[in-house]
Amino acid sequence: MPARPSSPCRAKLCRNLTREKHGYCEDHADLAKAWTRGRAGRGRGGRPWRRLRAQVLQRDRYLCQPCQRKARAKPATAVDHIVPEAEGGPTVASNLEAICEPCHTAKTLDEARRARERAT
Known part of the structure; x- marks a missing residue:
């Protein structure tokens, strides 16, 4: 399978490129955890x-x-x-x-x- 194309990191003002599915570079990978959690487990919605x-x-x-x-x-x-x-x-x-x-x-x-x- 071909590699995912590089895209800019989703973090504000970051100019790094990433191929990660969550869209954050290695420096901002901790932000991806919050992104994937969303509202799950907070008791509202659904x-x-x-x-x-x-x-x-x-x-x-x-x-x-x-x-x-x-x-x-x-x-x-x-x-x-x-x-x-x-x-x-x-x-x-x-x-x-x-x-x-x-x-x-x-x-x-x-x-x-x-x-x-x-x-x-």
Whole structure:
């Protein structure tokens, strides 16, 4: 079988050529591991997540739980972790709740702020 033609390395600003299937030169081969992993094993995407998401939405009657705690009724458009994965929360139904887009955005911004504070 003929050798694969050389192509530029996929790493930014790298000018090396490679024949590897993953597209990285020897200097950047460690980046290929992240490339091949993708989202696998992170608990989101795919049929299992869609089933769990549908189960949580049905359990919460398609209503935003944070809004319900404030005595408001709003339709939920997403499912979010109660305890974030970054803080050790598992992806199980008991740690998920239905949430509307404005609440999800506010919660995500708050989690990002807390993460920045922990990093400093």
